[in-house]
Structures are given as C-alpha cells and as structure tokens.
Amino acid sequence: MNFDQLFSNFGDLSIQGLAQGAIYALFALGYTMVYGVLRLINFAHSEVFMVGTFGAIVVWNWLGLDQNSPVPALGPALLYLLVGLLAACLTSGVTAVVLERVAYRPLRKRNAPVLTFLITAIGASVVISEAVGIWSNRKPKAAPRLFTQHELFTVAGTTITNLQVFLVLLAVVLMIALDLFINRTRLGRGVRAIAQDPNTAALMGVNKDRVIALVFLLGGIMAGAAALMYNIKITGTHFFAGFDLGIKAFAAAVLGGIGNLRGALIGGLLLGMLEGWGSGLLGTQWTGVVAFVVLILILLFRPTGLLGESLGRSRA
C-alpha cells in the first residue's frame, strides 16, 4: 500500500483514469442496452469492440497512413479521425447486428434458457476473436499517430493533455446524443417500450425483432466509437484487446446500474478513476484486479448499481 504515491499524484491519476473511463463508458453502453431489452449479458460485445479497433486501422492503412507516417496537420487529422470513427462504428455495428441475427435470434425464437444464451455468446466471442487472431497472425497492429499529445492546461498542479480532453468530450457528446435518441424519438420510444414490458409492447404493435436489432446496432456503434478512442489512446490493437476491456466495461455497466444509460457513463468514468487510484495505491501490475473487486463488491452490496437498473423506467 503506497498511500504517498496515491496522494501526491491524486490529480494526475484521476485525470488519466477519466480518460480511460471514457472508453469504458461508451463500451459499457452496449452491455447496458442489450441487458435492458433482453435481460441478457451479451458476452460477445467485447469482440464487437475489438473488430472496431481493427476496422479503423485497416481503413487508415488503405488511405496510406501507417505507424511510420508523419503526424498530419490539424485539418486532415480531424478528417482522418472522422473517417476512422465511421469505419470503426460501421464494422462494430455490422458485427453486432450479424451476431444478433445469426447467434441469438434462433435461441430467442424458442425461448431458450439464459445458460444457453451465455454459452452461445461465449462461443461467438471465441469465434470472432480467433478469426481476427488468425487473420492478423496473432500479432498486434499499430495505429497511425494522428496528433501529438501535448499539455493543454494545468489545474492545481495537474496537467491535462489534449488527448484526455478529446476522449472525455467525445464520450460525453455521444452519450448525450444517444440519450436524446432513446428518450425523444419514435424509435427510442419503441426501445423503451420493449425494455419495460416486451409482451405488452409487442401486442401494442412494436416490432420486437426490429427493436432488438436496433439495440444491437446502437450498442455496436458506441463500441465502435470506444474502439476509435482506444486506437488513438493506445496507438495500436491486438486480437485479444476486447476481452480485458470488455470485463471492465461490463463492471462499469454494473457499477452504474445495468440497463441504465446514464449509469453507464457515470460507472465508466468512476471505474476509470478507481483504477487510476488503485494503480497508484497498489502498483500498476494490480490495476486489472480493481475492476473485479469493484464488480464483486457492487454485486454484493448494491446489485442495482449506483443509479438503479432501468432503461424505460424503474422496474421491480
């Protein structure tokens, strides 16, 4: 226990944690939304994210950017970022929808037990990660550098870099967009209806299959955005990247209250900070354990999470 390390670097650890937590937050949305609608942990969501990280890098490589190319000017860099974002969202979104169609829908049709869903999800997760692993020869893939990290401003001795600001801002903006979509649009109303009571909603004319596909698509798109953020933060990816982060993102979703959109944001950012503090206190080799300990504690003492489980409204 190194309390000195924790307190002397408290600000830095928190800010680094927030930047990491922004990725968890977007990633966690996929878990939370699918859970809200289907009451099922989509285990393969981690691979949906991983596919997105590869999608962005492959498209950048097509455009002639690789890890050796010089850092572009701000204008082109933003353009490249946007292209990367679209590529990652597209690959992740399509993967998620295909996954639902191929693996989950046949099970839903015959009202399979939860265990069956979970095992299928694990199978799908292994298939996707292994397919990418074989394709990439199990080697890491480096991402091009799109901007240089530099100090933006200093608050109370804590330096904040442009990358950190970008990550947190992107996460918050996308969160707000998704929240508006779910709460203000017609399609969003369908999602909330199915989350509240699938059978009644179906009787009222909501197309259940379409809503579920939509939920997977939205979760996939958010995971794609998280994948882009991961690419520029870590500057590279690996076919195994999804697993580790997936568990943490799931822990974030449970921390905020699984099934709760805003909870995912809060849970993600908070988990990131907790991890930052944990690494200061215990050393970086223990960072991985923090998420699990948080997860177990939350499940034991407040299983509904910080904000409660709800996608539509609070449920019994």
Next chain:
Amino acid sequence: MTTIFERLRSGTDVVGDRWRSLPAPARWVSLIVVAVFFYALPNLAIPGLVTTETDWATTLFTVSYYVLLALGLNVVVGKAGMLDLGYVGFFALGAYTTALLSSPDSSLGTKWSWLATVPVAVAVVMVSGVLLGWPTLRLRGDYLAIVTLGFAEIIRVFATAKPELRGQRGFGEIPHPPGEKADGSPLFGVIDARPYYWLGLSLIILVIVAVRNLDRSRVGRAWVAVREDEEAAEAMGVPTFRFKLWAFAIGAAIGSLSGVMFAGQQGFINSRNFDLFFSILVLAGVVLGGSGNIVGVIVGGALIAYLPERLRGISIAGKDAFEYRFLFFGLILILVMIFRPQGLIPNRRRVQELKDREKEVTVGE
C-alpha cells in the same frame, strides 16, 4: 431443412434406452470390458486413432485430466445449472498448492511428497470454493458467470504479480507420484506417460462412482430442483443455497484433483498454464457432450483434448490445423446451442426441460 434440425434437436436416444433395458449383470460385464479396454488403450496402437505428432500416452494423459475437469464442471453446470466460467481457477489453485508445498523453489521450504499434498490441495480448494461461493451464489446466473470469470482472472493476476508465486519463472522439480517398479526404478517417470494416464483413469472411475451416487441421493434431487426452478424449489423447502454451495465445492474439489495430477506429471507449473481459454474449452466439452449426462461429458471432455492433438500436423490454408482449434470449438458451441442444446449424448431430464420451455408462449417472436 427443418425436419433435419427437428430430428437433430429431439434426439431419439436409442442407445440409452437399449442400455437401460439390459439386465444388471450384462451391464456390469460390459462396464468391466469398457474399463479394461481403456486401461489397455495406451498399449494399443490403433491406426487412425493414435496421434502422430504427439506421444500417444501423453495425449491420453491430457485427455484424462480434461475428462476429470469436465466431470467436475458438469456437477456445477450440468447438475445444479450454474454457469461457472472460472473453473480453471480451481485447477490452478490445486496445482499451485501442490507446487508450493512440494517444490524446492517454494519459499515455504516444506518439500512434501506429492501424495502428501493431495489431501491438502483438495481441502484448500474446497474451502476456497465455499469462500467464493458464499457471497456469489446468491447472484443471478449471468452475474455468477462474470464473477467466477473474475475469480479465475484474479488468481492468474496473483500468480503473475505476487513475487512468492514466481509468475512465469514458475515452480520446478515438483515431485512425481510415489511407487516403484519391480526393478526398483520409479513407476512415475519423466519419459513414460502411461502410469499417469492409468492414475488419471482410476481417478476418473472413482469420481464417476462418487458423482453417480450423489446424483441418486437427496443432494442430486435437490440439484435438479434448483436447476429447473430455483424459486419453486425454495418454496418447497429445498435449502437451495446450501445445495448450490455443495455443488460448487464438489466441483471445485474434482477440479483440484485434476490440477494436482497435472502438476505431478509436468513437474513444472507457471502462471501461463491457466488462461481463460482453458475454462472455455472445458465448458465447450461439457456442453458439446451433453451437460448433465456423465457419459456425455466424458465424451465431450475427451473430444476437446483429443481432437486438437489429432489435428496437429494437418495443414489447412497454409496453417497447422492446431491453430484453428479455438475457432473450431467456438463454432461448435454456437452450433450445438442452436441445433442441439442438450448436447451429443443428452440427459433425458434436460431434454424435457428444454421442450417445456419451448412451449411457453412469448408474444412477438
């Protein structure tokens, strides 16, 4: 199309019915014949069956500890219906306890013999199974899966990060099981893997007998009740939590036996022996074979250990078929769940449970 799928799904189970209609002495005789065949297996070089790239006896030993793991996981997943994704954690814990107590690399410095570590390892793992189960078994099924996954991961991180557990350097010179041949040389050596396989096979038979007896007792009936409907079981006066804990602890103990055996054969373990894929592979075996059915999980566990070894040396698209093993087992998990969720050799009761659920009406599907 549908008719094939329907037939695949319903599974007529002809062999099982024939078997159950045999008179008891005939069943005993055939069981003994089967056991003798398996004891003789390492000495039979059956063409096509024998692995070409790896030593046949070593492959059989690998199969035996996978089967043991599958039998243990079957108690948790197949009997009591709890999804444990961290099962390999118990295997690791068993192997590490043996290593810590017996290896000269251990800072404990006890240097026990292999046999002396067995009861301690099993006890340690059972206790840790209860300690893990106590808080987590109250959770819903899907949360339990994640928490157990976390448990296995924490064990792996501990093994990597704790200096006393030596990370990748691992523990060497773990003693082999005791025993001498007629000429005084040790029975369990380094080169000949056959004695280890026979040890594994004997343990498997013991575990089968134990699990079967439990299955036909009050405990087994309680497990079925918990699996089918936990609330109803609780309402009928079954102490569900206690029986779930029992299933967890018994499963853990069987897993630890496998780990202890593994450590005794390898003589060396490190933190890289126990990753998540291992857990998933064993789960794939249980599910593929038919969770809940002892013959089924034995076949499943044997297949997941045997097939990759058999496929070694065969090349697919420029890569060794061994490379594709996880992809292949992932696909099997999905296909089995979609087309034959009860597994290759299903548990009759389980088939009925799945059929019942299908009849429950849901709107809009």
